[in-house]
Amino acid sequence: MAEFLQHVVNMLILGSTYALLGIGLTLIFGIMRIVNFAHGELYAFGAYFVYLVAAVCGLNFFLAILVAIAAGCVLGAVLEYVLLRPMRGADIDTTMLITIGAMIVMQNGEQYIWGGVAKSVSTPFPATPLVIGPIAISWLNVFAFVASLTLIGASYVLINRTKLGKAMRATFQDRDTASLMGVNVQMIYMATFAIGSALAAAAGALLGPIYVITPQMGNIASLKAFAIVILGGLGSIPGATIGGFILAGAEEIGAGYISSGYRDAMGFLIIIAVLLLKPTGLSARVERIG
Amino acid sequence: MRRHLPFLSLVAAATVPFWVQDPYFLNTFITTGIFIIAAMSLNLLLGYTGQLSLGHVAFFGIGAYTSALVSLGFDVELFGGIRVVHEPWPVWTGIVIGILVAGFFGYVVGKLSFRVRGAYFVIVTISFAEVTRLIALNWVELTQGPLALNSIPPVTLGLPGLGYYDFYSKQSYYYLVLAVLAVCYVVISRLVHSRVGRAMVALKENESLAVSVGIDVTRYLVLAAVVSAGIAGAAGGLYAHYLKIIDPDVFLFVYTVTMVIMVITGGKGTLAGPVVGGLIFGFIPVFSRSFLGPELQWIIYGIFMILIVFVLPQGIVPAIEKWFSSRNPKPAPLPAQTQVVETP
Numbered sequence: 001m002a003e004f005l006q007h008v009v010n011m012l013i014l015g016s017t018y019a020l021l022g023i024g025l026t027l028i029f030g031i032m033r034i035v036n037f038a039h040g041e042l043y044a045f046g047a048y049f050v051y052l053v054a055a056v057c058g059l060n061f062f063l064a065i066l067v068a069i070a071a072g073c074v075l076g077a078v079l080e081y082v083l084l085r086p087m088r089g090a091d092i093d094t095t096m097l098i099t100i101g102a103m104i105v106m107q108n109g110e111q112y113i114w115g116g117v118a119k120s121v122s123t124p125f126p127a128t129p130l131v132i133g134p135i136a137i138s139w140l141n142v143f144a145f146v147a148s149l150t151l152i153g154a155s156y157v158l159i160n161r162t163k164l165g166k167a168m169r170a171t172f173q174d175r176d177t178a179s180l181m182g183v184n185v186q187m188i189y190m191a192t193f194a195i196g197s198a199l200a201a202a203a204g205a206l207l208g209p210i211y212v213i214t215p216q217m218g219n220i221a222s223l224k225a226f227a228i229v230i231l232g233g234l235g236s237i238p239g240a241t242i243g244g245f246i247l248a249g250a251e252e253i254g255a256g257y258i259s260s261g262y263r264d265a266m267g268f269l270i271i272i273a274v275l276l277l278k279p280t281g282l283s284a285r286v287e288r289i290g
Numbered sequence: 291m292r293r294h295l296p297f298l299s300l301v302a303a304a305t306v307p308f309w310v311q312d313p314y315f316l317n318t319f320i321t322t323g324i325f326i327i328a329a330m331s332l333n334l335l336l337g338y339t340g341q342l343s344l345g346h347v348a349f350f351g352i353g354a355y356t357s358a359l360v361s362l363g364f365d366v367e368l369f370g371g372i373r374v375v376h377e378p379w380p381v382w383t384g385i386v387i388g389i390l391v392a393g394f395f396g397y398v399v400g401k402l403s404f405r406v407r408g409a410y411f412v413i414v415t416i417s418f419a420e421v422t423r424l425i426a427l428n429w430v431e432l433t434q435g436p437l438a439l440n441s442i443p444p445v446t447l448g449l450p451g452l453g454y455y456d457f458y459s460k461q462s463y464y465y466l467v468l469a470v471l472a473v474c475y476v477v478i479s480r481l482v483h484s485r486v487g488r489a490m491v492a493l494k495e496n497e498s499l500a501v502s503v504g505i506d507v508t509r510y511l512v513l514a515a516v517v518s519a520g521i522a523g524a525a526g527g528l529y530a531h532y533l534k535i536i537d538p539d540v541f542l543f544v545y546t547v548t549m550v551i552m553v554i555t556g557g558k559g560t561l562a563g564p565v566v567g568g569l570i571f572g573f574i575p576v577f578s579r580s581f582l583g584p585e586l587q588w589i590i591y592g593i594f595m596i597l598i599v600f601v602l603p604q605g606i607v608p609a610i611e612k613w614f615s616s617r618n619p620k621p622a623p624l625p626a627q628t629q630v631v632e633t634p
Contacts, residue, residue: 035409093342097599104592112585226413261428268417275406275414
């Protein structure tokens with residue numbers, strides 16, 4: 001029972017960061033119709049940025065996370081402006097090839113700058129974990145969980161309560177009509193990509209210090225984000241949130257009760273199963289976001 | 291002239307071992323040839339049916355592992371204590387079985403995933419490749435996992451009454467790869483020039499129109515997937531028996547990306563495209579390795595991929611064909627089958 005509870009706690013913590021990753025990708029796919037292979041690299045970028053600011057420059061850990069999120073946002077905007085804007089209107093395969101190119105460049109750039117050795121970030125949290133009954137949680141995990149939930153809440157507010165969110169929803173439903181209503185669609189695309197990238201960077205900034213940071217971490221993150229998004233239904237934020245927790249749960253159960261070697265296989269098995277059984281994902285409302 | 295170009299290229303390629311003595315260069319020719327075969331198989335799906343399979347390396351790896359395991363033998367215990375013992379078989383049977391098994395997985399993936407198209411198809415194929423990689427990594431009893439399958443025997447061919455011939459030297463292996471490449475080229479060429487190929491292109495151009503004139507979408511797409519996977523499996527088998535060692539890294543996504551870059555650079559939907567793209571990217575490392583590390587080389591690949599999509603979205607071969615036909619006052623009738631017009 002204690003072991004099971006520990007798996008549940010791990011699932012909640014991991015799931016909250018997966019949800020961040022998934023929400024970022026589902027926004028980008030839903031609004032821009034772009035399958036973004038560089039998403040995982042923004043996740044790795046966030047983790048490396050925390051390492052840069054906190055471990056290399058020696059600045060405050062919390063400041064480092066905020067800076068990493070901001071940097072992810074800026075990088076997303078730049079990528080959108082340079083690579084995706086000129087290709088507006090191209091078919092989905094073409095933009096996919098461009099994001100794959102960006103993925104290769106970013107991943108090998110990280111490898112070139114930081115080397116292949118895994119990096120770790122020391123954190124200001126006490127080494128003794130928080131013990132509640134039979135389960136133990138490190139304070140860093142508690143922080144990551146709270147921070148992720150805050151960011152998930154913030155993205156709900158942004159999409160449902162702000163003018164920008166309303167414009168994004170309008171663009172998602174009907175780009176041309178939104179444009180006619182005075183929505184600056186180019187601006188919305190850029191904002192979407194920047195926000196999605198910032199969320200991916202946030203997930204990396206929060207998970208990076210928990211695990212280690214390697215140039216390859218983005219690979220598997222992209223694929224996991226796809227799994228989450230497909231599970232939740234493309235373009236659905238609640239779907240991506242739930243999908244993140246389901247994937248984390250499947251991984252915990254797979255790793256804990258089947259074989260730890262197959263932990264990462266759970267995401268792919270979920271993708272294959274969902275696409276074959278219920279291709280619209282768990283959320284039936286694929287025509288709306290929010 | 292143009293009709294004889296493939297044959298002339300084959301003759302030119304056959305002379306390579308006479309003027310390339312350096313084992314490193316000959317090695318590059320062999321691995322490039324193997325990757326060209328893989329790229330040609332990807333092109334059948336990507337270029338002719340318009341389906342971007344980003345898990346193509348799975349078929350390559352399945353061919354490699356199957357062929358290696360059939361020729362090495364194995365002894366595994368399945369669920370429920372059933373023991374499967376396999377004695378080593380001749381290498382050529384391994385390659386043939388590798389092709390069949392890869393083709394079978396092509397059938398399964400094709401049958402299942404053509405229910406989902408576009409972005410979903412891409413993601414299903416990637417997931418499939420990652421699952422096969424994780425199985426190769428974790429099913430240690432069968433695949434040795436990260437320890438890799440070692441001392442895979444070289445290809446030997448037993449001819450009745452003529453004794454055995456083994457492809458141990460680099461020269462002989464080069465001819466073997468070239469022969470397989472030529473056969474695959476002919477198979478793909480016959481396929482895409484036939485009714486089947488026209489049906490595939492019709493599906494790619496306008497699926498609803500194709501369906502309305504009675505083309506059975508799933509049947510042709512699955513056929514393309516099976517042939518494509520089988521050829522990729524053949525390339526994988528050649529790869530395994532050439533390197534004589536195979537590990538789960540053969541399933542890495544970067545190999546699929548390499549094939550995709552070869553196909554789109556050369557020109558998807560053209561027979562010569564994968565060959566041209568394969569030669570370019572097979573030989574870039576030869577020239578760049580003296581002054582570039584592997585990371586920088588990959589960064590250049592990535593930038594190259596983006597630039598090709600921006601500047602030359604059709605690829606090199608169609609651009610050259612266009613240039614030739616614009617120079618000739620009387621344009622020769624284009625080989626319509628190789629020239630696939632992009633929908634705007």
